[in-house]
Amino acid sequence: xVENRPWVTVFSHLVLIVGVVIVAFPIYMAFIxxxxxxxxxxxxxxxxxxxxxxWENYSTVLGQGIGSASSPPVLTMLFNSLVMALSICIGKIxxxxxxxxxxxxxxxxxxxTCFWLIFITLMLPVEVRIxxxxxxxxxxxxxxxxxxxxxxxxxxxxxxxxxxxxxLSVPEELAEAARIDGAGPVRFFVDIxxxxxxxxxxxxxxIQFIYGWNQYLWPLLITTKQSYYTVxxxxxxLVNVVDVAPNWNLIMATALLAMLPPVVVVIGxxxxxxxxxxxxxx
Amino acid sequence: xxxxxxxxxxxxxxxxxAPQLAVTLIFFVWPAFQAVxxxxxxxxxxxxxxxxxxxxxxxxxxxxxxxxxxFQVTVVxxxxxAGFGLAFALLLAAMADRVVRGATGYTTLLIWPYAVAPAxxxxxxxxxxxxxxxxxxxxxxxxxxxWNYLLNGNQALCLVVLAASWNQISxxxxxxxxxxxxxxxxLIEAAAIDGAGPGRRFWTIMFPLLSPxxxxxxxxxxxxxxxxxxxxxxxxxxxGPAQSTEILVYKVYSDSFRALDLGGSAAQSVILxxxxxxxxVVQFRYIERRVHY
Numbered sequence: 001x002v003e004n005r006p007w008v009t010v011f012s013h014l015v016l017i018v019g020v021v022i023v024a025f026p027i028y029m030a031f032i033x034x035x036x037x038x039x040x041x042x043x044x045x046x047x048x049x050x051x052x053x054x055w056e057n058y059s060t061v062l063g064q065g066i067g068s069a070s071s072p073p074v075l076t077m078l079f080n081s082l083v084m085a086l087s088i089c090i091g092k093i094x095x096x097x098x099x100x101x102x103x104x105x106x107x108x109x110x111x112x113t114c115f116w117l118i119f120i121t122l123m124l125p126v127e128v129r130i131x132x133x134x135x136x137x138x139x140x141x142x143x144x145x146x147x148x149x150x151x152x153x154x155x156x157x158x159x160x161x162x163x164x165x166x167x168l169s170v171p172e173e174l175a176e177a178a179r180i181d182g183a184g185p186v187r188f189f190v191d192i193x194x195x196x197x198x199x200x201x202x203x204x205x206x207i208q209f210i211y212g213w214n215q216y217l218w219p220l221l222i223t224t225k226q227s228y229y230t231v232x233x234x235x236x237x238l239v240n241v242v243d244v245a246p247n248w249n250l251i252m253a254t255a256l257l258a259m260l261p262p263v264v265v266v267i268g269x270x271x272x273x274x275x276x277x278x279x280x281x282x
Numbered sequence: 283x284x285x286x287x288x289x290x291x292x293x294x295x296x297x298x299x300a301p302q303l304a305v306t307l308i309f310f311v312w313p314a315f316q317a318v319x320x321x322x323x324x325x326x327x328x329x330x331x332x333x334x335x336x337x338x339x340x341x342x343x344x345x346x347x348x349x350x351x352x353f354q355v356t357v358v359x360x361x362x363x364a365g366f367g368l369a370f371a372l373l374l375a376a377m378a379d380r381v382v383r384g385a386t387g388y389t390t391l392l393i394w395p396y397a398v399a400p401a402x403x404x405x406x407x408x409x410x411x412x413x414x415x416x417x418x419x420x421x422x423x424x425x426x427x428x429w430n431y432l433l434n435g436n437q438a439l440c441l442v443v444l445a446a447s448w449n450q451i452s453x454x455x456x457x458x459x460x461x462x463x464x465x466x467x468x469l470i471e472a473a474a475i476d477g478a479g480p481g482r483r484f485w486t487i488m489f490p491l492l493s494p495x496x497x498x499x500x501x502x503x504x505x506x507x508x509x510x511x512x513x514x515x516x517x518x519x520x521x522g523p524a525q526s527t528e529i530l531v532y533k534v535y536s537d538s539f540r541a542l543d544l545g546g547s548a549a550q551s552v553i554l555x556x557x558x559x560x561x562x563v564v565q566f567r568y569i570e571r572r573v574h575y
Contacts, residue, residue, distance in 0.1 A: 008480050012377040013384070019374045020391045023451060026406040029417055033409065046417050095301040102298035107288045114299050121310045123562050127509045127531045128554045131538040131547055132313035132320070152309040155302055172285060185289040214399035216513035217535070232399045232513070239405055239517055248409055255405045262397035267390060274393070277453070278460045 027256070034058070034253035041248050057253045071238055074254050077231035080149075081213055082261070084230055087150040088212030093204055096156050097197065100163035101189055105175065122157040126218055134221050148222045149230075153215065159204050162276075166200050167193065203276020206269045210262045231258040314555060320548035339549035348525065349533070349550075356529040359443060360507035364500055367447035371454030372496075376484060378455075379462040389459065396452035400445075401513030407445035408518045431519070435526025438519050442527050445518065446511045454499055461495035462488060501565045508557065530554060 033041060036051035061074045071077075102108075103115055126133065133152060142148030170193065178188040219233040229237070235258060238251045266273055324335045343349045378388050395403070410418045413430040422429045431438040465488055473483045512531050515521060521528030521536060528536070534554065538547040 003474055005480065009381060012380045015377045016374060016381065016388050019370070019377075020388065023392060023395060023448065026403075026410055026448070029410055030406050041415055045420060046415060095305070098298040099302040102295040105285055105289055106291065106295035106298075108292070108295045111295075114303060117306055117311070118302060121306050123558045124310050124314050124555060125509045125558065127512050128534070128558060129310075129313045129317050129551055130535055131544070131551070132316040133309060135316070136309060136313055151305065155305040155310060160302065168285075175285060175289075179289075185291055185294055188289075210397050214397075214401075214513075216399060216401040216516070220516075221539075232401050235401055235405050236517055239408070245414075248412075248415060251405060252409060255402050258402050259398045262399075263394045266394055266397040270390060270393065274389075274456055274460075277456060 030252040030256055033248050034250075034256055036249055038245075038247055038249050042245060053249065057249050058257075061250050061253045061257070071234050072226040072229055074231060074234070074257055076227065077229050077234045078257065078261075080146075080228060081230040081232065081258075083146055084149050084215065084219070085209050085212035085261075087146065088153050088215075089205055089208035091150065091154040092156040092159050092208050093201055095154060096159035096204075097163050097194075097201070098189075100160050100167055101193065103160075104164055104167040105185065105188075118155070118157050118160050120157075121155050126153070130217070130221070137222065143222055144225045144228050146228075149219055149228065150212075153212070153218060156208070159208065162200055162204060163197065166197060170196060199272065200276070202269065202272040206265055206273040207276055209265055213262045234258075317548045317551040317555070320544055321552045324545050335545075339545045340553075343546060343549050343553070351525060352528050352530055352533045355439070355525070355527065356508065359439065359446075359511075359527070359529055360504045362439075362443040363446045363450070363507040363511070364503035366443060367450045367454055367503055368496065368499055370447065371451055372458050372492075374451075375455050375458035375462055376488070378459055380480070389456075392455050393452040395449055396456075398449060399513060400449055400511055401517050403445050403449040404442075404514040404517030407441060407448070411441050433523055435523055438523060438527050442511070442514055442518055445514050446507060449511075449514070450503060450506055454503070457495055457499055458492065461492050465491050498565070501561055505558070505561050505565075508554075508561075530557075 029046065032048065032050055033046055034057055035054040036047065037053045037056075040047065040051060063073055063075065099114075099118065103111060137143065137148050137152060140148075142151070174192055175188060178192055183191070214232055215230070216232050216236075219228075219230045220236065223229055223233070231254065235251065235255060238254060239246060241247075321339055322334060322336060324338065374388075374392065378385050378392075381388070398406075410416050411429065411431060413419060413432055416429075419429045429437060431441045469487055469491075470483055473487055478486065508529070509531055511529065512535070515527055515529060515532045516535075519527045521532045530550065531554065534547055534550045537543050537550065
């Protein structure tokens with residue numbers, strides 16, 4: 001603060017509060033809707049205060065799913081989402097950290113070719129090459145399996161770059177000292193580099209967990225059996241009902257449950273997340 | 283690029299790279315290659331024979347008014363998402379940079395939309411703006427606006443822009459805030475001593491110094507609008523009404539999986555790949571520039 005202008009400060013707070021309210025408004029309304037019965041909502045005006053159907057709605061979606069939309073219980077979908085998010089995020093971190101290690105700490109033929117191959121993945125989002133990727137996965141027989149849900153999304157240029165950047169900033173003397181003391185490449189990696197990378201790993205965990213959890217198009221294509229639905233894609237099954245009014249109270253309950261885990265991860269690990277986000281993308 | 287001290291091992295580096303490269307080759311490079319191959323072929327109605335047709339698929343696309351309309355929608359959509367999202371985030375970041383107390387608190391309250399999946403964001407906003415039960419619809423009706431995004435194309439476009447920029451607000455906010463906080467305080471103090479008020483200081487000092495961040499965010503937001511908003515479109519409008527929200531990515535999807543037009547959708551994929559490539563290069567060129575900044 002360079003000067004004392006109380007009115008400007010008050011104004012700043014005011015703008016921020018209005019901003020926060022606007023940003024939070026959809027969530028608030030979703031929460032309100034999820035505590036009322038469908039009849040109340042369909043009367044035409046959604047009340048502005050919570051109703052009394054909280055337990056009823058949440059236990060219905062968690063335990064039974066929504067019959068008219070033929071969706072599985074949200075609990076099943078949450079479990080699938082968790083499996084998918086964790087496998088993608090841990091898989092990405094593991095294969096990226098060892099790839100970055102190879103690129104930074106070894107001299108070998110075709111090193112740059114490998115680096116550029118990984119770089120290319122940045123330019124090919126799933127949305128762009130939907131049909132051919134789907135065909136490859138179908139040919140490999142991975143439709144309706146956790147492997148099909150996760151493995152095609154596990155390559156990560158972003159994570160490889162982040163680790164490469166970090167390894168380049170590790171002092172040369174560490175590797176020198178390790179070598180003089182007789183440590184091999186595996187020993188050096190496990191005992192020295194890995195502990196040093198903890199912060200980067202934590203930051204990437206948050207970003208990639210959210211990436212994995214929020215996948216929509218891929219599970220939509222890959223799953224045909226209800227037992228493999230993830231919760232984010234399951235929402236599309238709920239919204240797109242034919243001939244009946246959507247069960248807004250149950251849809252909103254599902255939406256809130258679908259966003260709860262990633263929001264908890266982001267807010268719980270805010271420090272690493274902010275640092276990692278701003279640094280990864282640099 | 284690599285360390286002065288390296289380990290000598292013939293096999294190990296390849297083993298370490300193997301998983302990443304395998305996934306990249308099987309699920310990224312190979313499908314992309316197939317899309318390119320497919321885009322210059324035409325298959326007969328029964329899938330029995332294929333014929334090499336050079337760039338005919340591309341020519342057909344650019345002669346197709348639907349495709350050109352989709353291009354136009356995408357351009358309008360991404361400009362609106364980037365413009366609206368960046369302006370709102372910059373306003374909030376500038377205010378958060380000013381307040382001494384509670385800045386972290388506001389950050390916490392503003393970062394969580396990042397964690398909300400685009401599809402979920404789509405569901406939330408379509409509830410708010412639902413033509414029959416939506417809270418905002420009632421409010422708009424009070425002002426005499428007849429809101430029905432399921433019938434009115436312009437309203438549908440406004441709504442998906444709103445949902446998409448809401449979803450991206452935290453990302454923009456965090457980068458703007460980091461950018462603002464990295465501006466040396468001495469510059470701002472010097473301007474204040476010379477008598478520049480808060481508004482003047484913002485426009486003449488902070489805003490120009492923020493331009494690298496702004497440019498970076500612009501490319502990120504355009505990429506997001508092009509490719510990251512699939513879930514929003516699919517949940518809210520499915521490209522409708524009358525294709526008024528059918529962005530390119532959504533068109534590839536509906537042409538491949540609903541219309542099953544292989545050659546055409548492959549050609550669309552190739553065009554999209556080209557667009558991502560250009561955007562990525564722009565993004566990385568900018569990073570190189572900033573290193574010398």
